[in-house]
Amino acid sequence: MQHRYYCLWGDEGKKFESNPLLFKEIYRELGAPESEIWDGYYSLQELNIDENLRSILRRCLPDERISFDTGERFYHSVGRGSMEYARLLENERIRIVDAVIYPREEEIECIFRELKDVAEIITYGGGTSVTGGIIPSGKRRYAVSLDTRNLDFFRVDERSMVLEAGAGIRGPDLEDMLEKKGLTLGNFPESFLYSTVGGWIATNAAGQESNRYGKIKDMLLGIKMVSPAGTFTDHVVPAESAFFRVSDIATGSEGAFGIITRAWLKLHKRPEKLYFRSYMYRGFSEGIEALRRLFTSGRSPMVSRLSDERETFLSLLAIRESLATGIFKFYLKSRGVLENGSLMIIVDDRNISLDGGVSLGSMPSRYWMKTRYDRPYMYNELLKHGIVAETIETSVTWGEVERLYSNVKKSFQDALNDLRINGTIMCHASHEYVSGTALYFTFLFYAENERERYLKILRRSVMNSILESGGSISHHHGIGTYLGDEFMKYKGKQYEMIRILKNYLDPDNMLNPGVLQ
Amino acid sequence: MQHRYYCLWGDEGKKFESNPLLFKEIYRELGAPESEIWDGYYSLQELNIDENLRSILRRCLPDERISFDTGERFYHSVGRGSMEYARLLENERIRIVDAVIYPREEEIECIFRELKDVAEIITYGGGTSVTGGIIPSGKRRYAVSLDTRNLDFFRVDERSMVLEAGAGIRGPDLEDMLEKKGLTLGNFPESFLYSTVGGWIATNAAGQESNRYGKIKDMLLGIKMVSPAGTFTDHVVPAESAFFRVSDIATGSEGAFGIITRAWLKLHKRPEKLYFRSYMYRGFSEGIEALRRLFTSGRSPMVSRLSDERETFLSLLAIRESLATGIFKFYLKSRGVLENGSLMIIVDDRNISLDGGVSLGSMPSRYWMKTRYDRPYMYNELLKHGIVAETIETSVTWGEVERLYSNVKKSFQDALNDLRINGTIMCHASHEYVSGTALYFTFLFYAENERERYLKILRRSVMNSILESGGSISHHHGIGTYLGDEFMKYKGKQYEMIRILKNYLDPDNMLNPGVLQ
Ligand SMILES: Cc1cc2nc3c(=O)[nH]c(=O)nc-3n(C[C@H](O)[C@H](O)[C@H](O)COP(=O)(O)OP(=O)(O)OC[C@H]3O[C@@H](n4cnc5c(N)ncnc54)[C@H](O)[C@@H]3O)c2cc1C
Numbered sequence A, B: 001m002q003h004r005y006y007c008l009w010g011d012e013g014k015k016f017e018s019n020p021l022l023f024k025e026i027y028r029e030l031g032a033p034e035s036e037i038w039d040g041y042y043s044l045q046e047l048n049i050d051e052n053l054r055s056i057l058r059r060c061l062p063d064e065r066i067s068f069d070t071g072e073r074f075y076h077s078v079g080r081g082s083m084e085y086a087r088l089l090e091n092e093r094i095r096i097v098d099a100v101i102y103p104r105e106e107e108i109e110c111i112f113r114e115l116k117d118v119a120e121i122i123t124y125g126g127g128t129s130v131t132g133g134i135i136p137s138g139k140r141r142y143a144v145s146l147d148t149r150n151l152d153f154f155r156v157d158e159r160s161m162v163l164e165a166g167a168g169i170r171g172p173d174l175e176d177m178l179e180k181k182g183l184t185l186g187n188f189p190e191s192f193l194y195s196t197v198g199g200w201i202a203t204n205a206a207g208q209e210s211n212r213y214g215k216i217k218d219m220l221l222g223i224k225m226v227s228p229a230g231t232f233t234d235h236v237v238p239a240e241s242a243f244f245r246v247s248d249i250a251t252g253s254e255g256a257f258g259i260i261t262r263a264w265l266k267l268h269k270r271p272e273k274l275y276f277r278s279y280m281y282r283g284f285s286e287g288i289e290a291l292r293r294l295f296t297s298g299r300s301p302m303v304s305r306l307s308d309e310r311e312t313f314l315s316l317l318a319i320r321e322s323l324a325t326g327i328f329k330f331y332l333k334s335r336g337v338l339e340n341g342s343l344m345i346i347v348d349d350r351n352i353s354l355d356g357g358v359s360l361g362s363m364p365s366r367y368w369m370k371t372r373y374d375r376p377y378m379y380n381e382l383l384k385h386g387i388v389a390e391t392i393e394t395s396v397t398w399g400e401v402e403r404l405y406s407n408v409k410k411s412f413q414d415a416l417n418d419l420r421i422n423g424t425i426m427c428h429a430s431h432e433y434v435s436g437t438a439l440y441f442t443f444l445f446y447a448e449n450e451r452e453r454y455l456k457i458l459r460r461s462v463m464n465s466i467l468e469s470g471g472s473i474s475h476h477h478g479i480g481t482y483l484g485d486e487f488m489k490y491k492g493k494q495y496e497m498i499r500i501l502k503n504y505l506d507p508d509n510m511l512n513p514g515v516l517q
């Protein structure tokens, strides 16, 4: 029997730093226990080694790039999605891959050939999928996790500002190397510390600075993809008029079309100086309207994030108490925005100022930037108290924001009432466009058991409400194994086109068969 | 017998205004006659009406949206490509469509059904294709030109800055309506006066302000495409992570995948004030390096155009003589850039200034803007003197610009020498990116006959040289019927993916079969 730490995110040792009042308030509201009910460990039996599978894999790979280790297989079988957590927390059984492999680019073709009739292959980048994207489906005899770690080339063409990067490179390795040259790719998802270039492309990720640098799709000059049907490589050119290219269809293909082995990406000079600004608006609608005016008039700060009243309230609660924060709250109160205020954060290399809100100076915005990869640690804490946190995001045109937002809140509340459990939902707008914005909903609920069942119902109510209100099925998380039915419905007739290419690229349905049903 | 005016471009009456010295110099250099040898008319027989085809079309369309008129059929059978001109000029026979139809959106499905076994359908937007994109292939019993003129809806959502536009809307109609609201789409190809929204998408066009607004692909929020396999409509959302969408594959599909009937596009506020700047560089390389420094450091003016020495020389020659131009030329001479200077034009709503060049103030740049749709009239003039003008464009990363540029010039010269004819080639860089630029080559040659044969050889030598030097097969003109072989070679394995989707969308190969061979 092994005990494996599996609390949401990052280092086992690291704790989320905040005013204890925050957690107290959440436990009180959700009726959750103040003491931990889970230590974050999952128990599993030592796993068997399948000798047949081992001998097949050895035809393509040396032993050091094949692993049957229980821990490695376990960690390669669960992503960072709440459905996974709900199961782990209740120590339910989960499906675990039969092997993990770490191939080089030139070994992939052999792997496809040899596993064709026996295994599903799940490409694994950083494993930060929040939609069950790296979970084995059990649809074939074996499940093999193909970890892209050894796809780690890196070449910078400073003259043309082109980066050639292996799919397995993680955020910090990439940006550290670029920083030395004064350059940046500009993709900073909250999962930056662990996620990979290949994962970004396969999910069409959006970094926190997407207003400036775009989604990963906008950064691509081309990719190389190896699939069972063969290898496809784009010409590395600034732009083309020549039908579509493999990067057009592989972006967002979540391991179902082929393995993205490398990419050519646009680089940028790092901004020299950043300006931080923060505002408090009298409610989410007012803040949204300020964002709309900003973006429709063509000004677009690198980062703009607007929290709704609920998220703002909890953020303020998280601030540790001191004389300074006392004065700060007094100021907010005097300006009428302590209750029902909506916090806006702006970061840019120009000094953009907004109107209509109460200026809070640079501090909240600086603080956000400094802790921008820390929020997930908060969920670790909650999970240990039996609380599941889920995030569901969408994008919607400005004209539909209000309606979508209130519909989602209402259906979430209705679902809670039906289920007779306690929960709360909050939202922020980030990733803005001329035509609209992404909306990122976070909801929490407490239950003593059956968390997976509750989660499914709550997820569905939120997602249906998004789709009925004109939102996209996902702005950046992707489909994964969680959204199969909704995806088919969302795509309608277009699903056929995707299926046609899938059948061509992967005729044996060996690549991530849980994703594209 | 009918005589149809078919001189390259625009109004029959309009002439290209320039100093006669320009034409004198070109005729001298190419050994072309100083007097006109062609009046711009093409003679053709009155065409027959096929009663069988008429009765088929009547099943879907009322008579007023079906035409068998000789003139209409003629104009719908030749685009604006030099290969067409070369034939017309020598009064060679050309293939002419059997009917022209002007359907509404809801009639298209019926047309596909009824023509399935008998006709090829060539979608016709503005007919400004320069790659033979609207020429009938003769591969099926009938050829029908489907003119999109009646796809003319128009709706502006100012709140979300979304334009819904029918595929048949032409540049001026679109921008005039938007201008009244202080808005712009921002797509201004040189063919703006005649080309359509659907044509722009089908060729992935690039307007002259693409540095700011992107190619048409970057402007799309979604499209609707009707194809023999069914109708595909995108969700109109700012961004998505959900595999690919129909706009990803239909952009650049040149009428071979389906008929794009409408599109949703991003709008922008019109810039309030424009700054015009012009510079003369000591040669094309120096100018390219200035552009590279500008764009790689993240500054990107709305328009930046750099002419090579040859194009600059001819532009200066075109200026009418006066005291002012005398002084101007004296100034250039005194700064050492009268000979071998390379002219750069900058237009932006910020006052961007460049270094390394001799500033020429705003005049050349303003003049370019004022006459930005006039250049094609110059070709009318040349054609009447037996001179064929061709344009071939590409895009390439900064690191490869010099090599590509000199390779192309050399192979063009070699080809001329082999053919023992006179010609000249020039180039400008426009449509710049962080990673590189588009290069637009114009070449002229004179011959007394066999112009089509010469043209093919010259085109091929230029195109091969581009492809061998790492350029794209096209930055914005597309493939059309001219580049079939080169396209297959360029796409390599990726050609299969395109073919798979083609077979699904158009199983009877009825849509523009001349384009995707
Ligand atoms: C705390 C947290 C915060 C997050 N914040 C963001 C955010 O701000 N923005 C955002 O966009 N996402 C975010 N995500 C989601 C996730 O990080 C992204 O989807 C990320 O792009 C996944 O990268 P990865 O390398 O971890 O891929 P994985 O999770 O390993 O894989 C994701 C999917 O892509 C496939 N895949 C991976 N690599 C390849 C490859 N080389 N070729 C083909 N398929 C491949 C996998 O099979 C899987 O289907 C967040 C996740 C967490 C847990």
Ligand SMILES: Cc1cc2nc3c(=O)[nH]c(=O)nc-3n(C[C@H](O)[C@H](O)[C@H](O)COP(=O)(O)OP(=O)(O)OC[C@H]3O[C@@H](n4cnc5c(N)ncnc54)[C@H](O)[C@@H]3O)c2cc1C
Pocket: B009, B079, B080, B122, B123, B124, B125, B126, B127, B128, B129, B130, B133, B134, B148, B167, B168, B188, B189, B190, B191, B194, B195, B196, B197, B198, B199, B200, B201, B202, B203, B204, B205, B206, B207, B208, B253, B254, B255, B256, B258, B259, B260, B261, B376, B476, B477, B478, B480, B512, B515
């Ligand atoms: C003088 C001149 C200057 C030019 N300058 C530029 C320039 O600056 N930038 C640029 O990008 N191009 C330029 N072009 C090329 C041409 O104008 C573009 O390709 C333009 O986008 C074509 O639009 P159109 O409406 O005329 O399409 P057409 O020429 O009618 O058609 C072009 C192709 O698209 C297909 N098509 C048209 N409409 C649809 C539809 N609704 N659905 C599906 N398929 C369709 C046709 O079948 C054909 O294959 C220029 C051409 C000329 C003659």
